[in-house]
Amino acid sequence: MIGIKSIASYVPASGLDNYAQGAKFEKDEEFILGKIGSAFLPRKDPAQETSDLCVEAANALFANNPQLDRQSIDVLIVVTQNGDEEGLPHTSAIVQDKLGLSTNVAAFDISLGCSGYVYGIYAIKGFMEAAGLKNGLLITADPYSKIVDPEDRNTTMLFGDAATATWMGEDATWQLGKAKFGTDGSGAPHLKVTDGVFYMNGRQVFNFALLKVPAHLHELLNESGLTSQDVDAFCIHQGSAAIVDAVARRFEGEPEKFIKDMVETGNTVSSSIPLLLEKHMFDSNWKRVAISGFGVGLSWGSAIIHRP
């Protein structure tokens, strides 16, 4: 069974002091830390392309896993909605070349936002099993600094740039259990790019998340024959401190199990869940973790991952 073997990441060292940015919009430190959740927002160098962030994360993964020969990678999926080029070609092809992977690699991009990692692990596992492939790289990289207007108080204090790389293969330390997905395109206008600038209706997105995510997690647990006592941690998309806190409260079951860790990263879109897993899961004694991503589309996905 194909599962998650390792996760690595790239978070740019430079970025924005979010307290200073908050002051510009007359937001105090309590708001920045308590509601937004992030004191620092990493920003890629303007000369770095999305593919460069992917390469940094993948090279960190190769460095952490010397037993993984990059020539053995046979599938590469990049989850992004802010790729290098305008529509075509796909960013994963550029990453194949920059990483020096074999030309025998299957590569494509998945267009999804904050739900992308949950979809992505099932998409790559399924593709590998359907096509008989052995070593997969699932990369997330959605640098919103390319599209966020620094004068838009609704978005500029939220998003951070980052990329993650997940090695998928046999004999994995974490297996994929049951998953559930959802889409409501009637909410598509709440998160969109027009003339190169990102717009978000924060209130609508907050209400959507609060309405959907706790109920979705309960359905997932019920259909898996589990309760929250069986889950060691909930690693949900780090949209903001306020949304993680609100989902945890509304879920009504051990809110302390909801991991919140975005002080130094901001909302990194599809990278937020793998960043949590990388930092908190692999060295833990957790046996079972629930993940949930939600956002652009509107789109949501929740899953149970567990040790074999």
Added chain:
Amino acid sequence: MIGIKSIASYVPASGLDNYAQGAKFEKDEEFILGKIGSAFLPRKDPAQETSDLCVEAANALFANNPQLDRQSIDVLIVVTQNGDEEGLPHTSAIVQDKLGLSTNVAAFDISLGCSGYVYGIYAIKGFMEAAGLKNGLLITADPYSKIVDPEDRNTTMLFGDAATATWMGEDATWQLGKAKFGTDGSGAPHLKVTDGVFYMNGRQVFNFALLKVPAHLHELLNESGLTSQDVDAFCIHQGSAAIVDAVARRFEGEPEKFIKDMVETGNTVSSSIPLLLEKHMFDSNWKRVAISGFGVGLSWGSAIIHRP
């Protein structure tokens, strides 16, 4: 086993007389029919969005298959590099809403060009099997009329707009056999969009296809323990009449089995293979078909599909 149950399509009725277009560039009818391969190039109405083409193809599929309740669709993948919006949201979310599908649908876009259908059928089958889903829609829609410069003689005589919808599920009439994939991002600059306009280095793409595709098909057959005698038809991407003819000759094995059918459609990108399958495969007595897509990325994929 999830397989291909049905395929439907939408080809706009209006479009360009390619002989007239050829005359503008001093190309005669022999060139247009013999080298380009298309007398007519369908063009969507400027008011039609990519999602509208998807909806037309999906509605044709529902009309052809009254036993398929649209509320039973639980996954929707759109293969496109020319979606409705700028990067986000994904087109599949918009299609979910326009089709009136359940919000329990898993939806995402795959960014691939002319290789997209071969990748797409394995991606949706794998995702469905990994996530336990039952009825999938794989839609291709990549209207190049949005990006082709009508004054560019290298591209404007080639591409036609179309969309296809494939129903994937259990008890299918066609099953997916062995597949092989490849990517060479060093060739990414040969097909790309800059400032909204598509550029193609036709000679490089032709050479790439001729170098890769016949060899790739031979490898696929060898690794499947098959020869060309075991395959009833080769349905490869209809890049142009010249490329289909050249691949068939270079393959050196029953060139008459290579289906060529683009006179009324042009190069429809990821829709070209499913258009062939819809028109020629379902009512045939074929038992085994080889498919191969190649293009943007550079990216290629070949597979055997067969009756159970």
